[in-house]
Amino acid sequence: MKRREFWLLVTPSVIVMFGFMLVPLYRTLRWSFQKVDYGSPGAEVGLTNYIGALTDPRLGRAVLFTVGLTVVVTAFCLVFGYILATLINQLGRMRPIVLGILLISYVLPHVVGAVAFSWLFDSNFGGIVNFLANQLTGGAFGEPLWFTDPWPNRVIVAANVVWFMLPFAMLMILAGLQGVSAETLEAAEIDGASSLQRHLHVIIPSIRGVLGFVLLIFTMDVIRIFDSLIPLSPQAVGLGNESIMLYIYNVAFREGAVNLGLGSAISVLTIVLILILLYPSIRGIVKEARA
Amino acid sequence: MHVSRSFRLLAAGLLSVSLIGLSACGAGSRTGAETATKVACDFVNPAEPTTINVLAYNSSAVDPYSNTMVSSCTHDNVTVKHDPIDFGGQVQKTTATLAGDTGSYDVIETYSFVVPDLASREKLVPLDDLFAKYKDAYQLDDIDESLRKAMSYDGKLYGLPMQTQVLTMVYRKDLFEKNGLQPPTTFDELREASKKLQDSGDMKYPLALPWLASGDISTAYKAALNSLGKDFVDATTKTPNFTSEESVQAFEELKSLLPFMDPQVTTFDQPKVQQQLYNGSAAIGIMFSGRMNDLVQQKNTKLYDKFAFAAPPAVEDGGKQYGALSVDGWSIPFNTKIDHDLLFQLLAASVSEDASKASIPAAYPARKGLDQTASPYAAAAKAAIDGAPPAEAQPWVPPITAANTEIIAQVITGKQSVEDGTKAMQAAAETVLSEQ
Amino acid sequence: MTIDLTQVGDAAPRGPIAAASALTDSDGPTRPHRSRRRTVAVISALVLTATCLLMIFPFLWAALSAAKPTDVAFANPPVFSFAPTLQPYVDLWQTTNFYLYLANTLTVAVISTLVALVIGLPCAYALSRYGGVASIVLLVLALVFRALPRFAVVLPMYEISKSIGIYDTTYALAAALIAINQPFTIWLLRNFFAEIPRELDEAAMVDGCTRFGVLRKIMIPLMGPGILTAGIFVFLFAFQEYLTAAVLTDVSAKTVPVFIATQIGQNLPLLQQASAATVLLTLPVIGIAFVAQKYLVAGLNSGAVKG
Incomplete structure (x- = not known):
């Protein structure tokens, strides 16, 4: 493809x-060096916001909680999503119904799902x-x-996040399973591989790309968990169950604590964290494209 | 090919559905017909079609006023729009709409707690001239003067009062009778009564108070502190009172109630306290009076005929009540583009005599001389109003509250000691005052 | 993507995995364990049934609370026998502007889906065919955009939209969502395009087609499942978006998720209306999910997630 055509198309x-x-991102970057209220121009304060964010133990707790949640949820959904996809892959006539039911929690807006979820646990x-x-x-069981x-x-x-993210993992892995070649599986069987061995040595390696994709999406999406916490963790700050996004929301948007500069600084720090987490994937893309 | 055709069909179908939806938009505003009263709202018809957006949280006490405004003042070229929103939503939207030169709302519900702060920052339109102009047409003089004062700042009126909201106590008369209890008048008696109810086995956690850690809990602390005779800030010396003896005592007294309340009480807002009472999980509750009438509605709970009302107890014998007196009213935001004269007539119509009468017993109207004998809790509310500590009407109260809410929650849940907490609150309040 | 996940597989509980794979075994004569296989089939059916029940339960429970009379809707302990009612739906329709929120939600979702595909298709096609550095840079940037914390872009959008007077409009929200979901759209579509052999383009161009001709006449017809898959995803993202909508809308452009979220702290009858709103919002997408699942699996399989 010619360069001119490429640019025309993109x-x-x-x-x-x-x-x-990029324009909003630039704004956020500017704000992160300012003391600013909504609707009025900010005043430059240098690195004050960054120092404030980095010395606030709340940020450390929020990062720990968010990353911990991401690891647990992602690991669970990869494993259980794989099991579910394998089971659904065997289904005949029931398959559309099972898939349809499983997708409901994925299509429900998260905040709405989380409200419904909170009612299950709230004795009131x-x-x-x-x-x-x-x-x-x-x-x-007690109370x-x-x-x-x-x-x-x-x-x-975590249960709520699994509830609405699991269908996505299942769907992607199920799609990946369609592409596993029957011949290879048969060959493995003739070689006397047990079913567990077949999963570990044939199926999983051949859908590695899909699993990587699921891992990537989960990392990006669970890191920015926000909606669910509003109904499910009304005391998130006190419990140490505040996610990074909720922290930003609390300092930059809630009444009384409207500190857009600090919120922006945390946003910028979060971007740095995400870039670090994405580094392996980015390197993978570049390597693949060069090859 | 087949697939892309079905996709096109899907898209076309959705588009047409949404267009049908849009074409229905001209249908006008809607309202909770049940609580709307038709009153006269005779403004001069504006030349252009005008949409007036009203920001007011839903509760059975505020709904009659908002619904009356919507149903009575939507005529000719004027459409009044009010979307349902919870109290937290109103708080957040108020901040947002008042932030810039343009706002989304033309009428906002305000209360005496926020008026001084908003008025001192010139976020609200002074209403004195309009009040004088329409005084006779809408008999505005009948609105209690002390309530008008509560909605004033620096001698100017910033909110047209619709009703009084006062912390009121509700209790289960059947269980009180069964256990030979009288409505408590002090925290000592409150603990005693709760203990008795607990021991009788009728109820595990007989007391339910709105102590939501991110909100209502600051009202609780404030009520306790005021009951002991202290304000947040000494108005003459401008020093905060958080490290005072009374502040420490207020915390101790509040914490002493924890054994009688659901362990998750710090997640309870007022609707959840209502749920506790509806479900028979609690026997005593203290909430703002506007939430009381819900409790005696048969459609809400099977226990509707078991509730009785009284003024809240005092923290200390002989002190003022664990009380909070709040006035709810209507204000005009500074950044509305709509004619203030027109807006004021909406406010006045909404609190007119007929409308106020119709709001009983759901609300305790701001108008004097209305017959409230039909209201099951009006006598209790009256006693609560008389015994409530005077409200601290100062612009620094809302920002100090916002800065301290989290700390109050930490102290009450035991995550921070009273000593550390009160020190932190004092420091936070000093910062707020220095910025004022 | 080159992330190796065999480790995760190792950590998997052995029972169900083995169970699942036993089902895949062909009915070869060398398999003596018929009864064992039956047990395995029963277990897997149980696992699937239990999962389905658990996944649908929160939604069903919310729907149930809207169907109960108000005095027992949230009773504790829960009430299971009651005279069902449709009152919350009637109230929702008559006393709120729900139809308007629903219309807003649909408008935003439809506009943002159509525009996202119209601008995303040529971009994705170009990315799949052009091997230059610009292509890699764009793909990496798109990935980074996809991963951004939402507030970093949404709060400035709030300021900007207010200052240029498009705050609280459906088209401003749709535009924001197109941009926010564009990275996912072009990544997904690019992977679909990559599955179509380049020889096809070349043959068509020899026949006198221009690049745009190839895209319009050859590629897009071949991309049916891919376009459908991407369209469904973008539609769903827009339909369920809460945060962006909550920040960028207020009165006129309010969407259903935002409406429901402002009802969380309401009292009893209004909470039932929120449940009713949840059901009404979800039913159409459940319909889409049931219709779309076949295409989603087929579409995703045809290459989109090979990474």
Whole structure:
């Protein structure tokens, strides 16, 4: 393809993307060096915001919580998504129905899903989970403090993220499984490979690309978890269950604590963190393209 | 090919659905018909079609006023629009709409707590001239003068009062009777009654207070501190009172109630306290009076006929009540593009005599001389108003509250000691004051 | 992508994996474990049924709370026998501007899907065919844009849209969503294009087609499943977007997710309306999910996620 053609074809998309992303990003970068209120020009304050962000233990807690959540959720969804995809791949007539049901939580807006999710655990709204668990265990389950005890709260937040992200992992892996060649599988079977060995040595390596893609999307999406925490962790700050995005929201948008400069500085620091996490993928793309 | 055709069909279908939706947009504004009253709203018809956006949170006490405004003042060229929103949403939208030269809203619901702060920053339109102009047409003189004062700052009126909201106590009369209890008048008696209810086995956590860690908990601390006779800031010396003896005592007293409340009480806003009472999970609650009428509605709960009301207890014997007196009203934001004269008539119509009458018993109207005998809680609210500590109407109260809410939550949940917490609050308040 | 995930596979619980693969075994005569295979089939059916139930339960429970009479809607302990009602739906329709929020949501989703595809297709095609440095740089930048914390772009957008007077309009929200979802769109479409052999382009160009002719007459018809897949994703992203919509809209352009989110702290009857709104918002997308799942799997399989 000629260079001129390339630029002609990509220009509309590039204008939209760069116009709507780089201009705001530049604003954020400027704000991060300013003390600024909505609707009025800011005053330069140098590195004050960065120093403020980096010396606030809240940022460290938020990063720890967010990264921890990302690792746990991603690992669980890759493993369980793989199992689900394998099971669904065997289905015949039931397949469309099962797939359709599993996709519901993915298509529901996250904040709405999280509200529905919070009702399951909140005794003021019936507390169906505690109720059913106590029916089953004869009361041994008790009444965990889902919203005020750090670990139970982490469990419901993680469960909620798994709930709406698992279908995506399952769908991608299922698509990948369609491409695994039957001949290779047969050959492995003739060689006497057990089914576990076949999964480990044939299927998983051949859908490595898909798994990498799922890992990449999960890293990007769980890192910026925000919506779910609003209904599920009303006391996120006190419990140490504040995500990075929620932290930015709390300092830059909530009433009383409107500090856009500090929020922007945290945004910029988050971008740096994300770039570090994405580095292997970026290197992969560049390497692949060079080859 | 087949697939892309079905995609085109899908897209076309969705587009047409959305167009049908759009063509229905001219249908005008909607309102909770049940609580809307038709009153006279005789403004001079503006030359151009005008949409007036109203920002007001939903509660059964505020709804009658907003709904009356929408249904009575939407005529001729004027369309009044009010979207349902929760209290947290109103707080956030108020900040946002007042931030720049243009705002989304033309009428905003305000309350005496925020008026001094907003007025001192010139975010609200002074209403005195308009008040004088329409005083007779809408009999505005009948609106209690002390409430008008509560919505004033520096001698100027910034909000037209619609109703009083006062912390009121609700209790289960059946359980009180069964256990031989009287409504508590001090925190000592409150603890005693709660203990008795707990011991009787009727209820695990008999007390429910709105102590949401990111919001209402600061109201609780403020009520306790005021009950002990202290304000946030000494108005003459301009020094914060957070490290005072009373502040420490306020924390100790509040914490002493924790054993009688649900362990997750720091996630309770007022609607959740209502849920506690509806579901029979709690027997005593203290909330703003505007939430009380919901409790005696048969459609809301099977326990609707079991509730009785009283003024809240005092923290200390002989002190003022654990109380908070708030006035709700309407204000005009400084950045609205709509004629203030027109807007004021909407406000006046919404709090007119007929409208105020119709808001009983859901609300406790700001107008004097209305018959409130039909209201199940009006007597309790009256007693609560009389015994409430005077409100600290100063511009620094909202920013100090915002800066301290998280610390208050930390102290009450035991994550920070009272000593460290009060010191941190004092420091935060000093910062706010130095910036004023 | 070159990330090796065999480690994750190793950590997998062995039971179900083995169970699943046993199902894939052909019915060869050398397999003596018929009963074992049946057990495995039962277990896998159980796992799938349980997962489906768990996944749909929160949605069902919310729907149920809208169907109960108000006094028992959120009763504790929960009530299971009641006279079903449609009142919250009636109230939602009559007392709020729900139809307007729904129309806004659909408008934003449709506009942003159509525009995203129109500008995304040529870009993705070019990226799949041009091997220069610019191509790699664009792809990497798109990846970085995809990963950005939303606030870093949305809060400035709020300021900018207010200052140029397009705040709280459906088209401003749609434009923001097109830009935000453009990286995903072009990545996905580019991978689809990469599956189509280049020889086809060359043959067509020998026949006298221009580049645009190739794209319009040859590539796009071949891309049916790919376009559908990308379209579904972009539509869903726009339809369910909360954060961007919450910041960029207020009164006139409010979408359903934003509306529902402002109802969380309401009292009883309004909470039921929020449940009703959830159901009404979700039913159309569940319909789409059921129709689309076949194409999604087929479409994604045809190359989009090979990485």
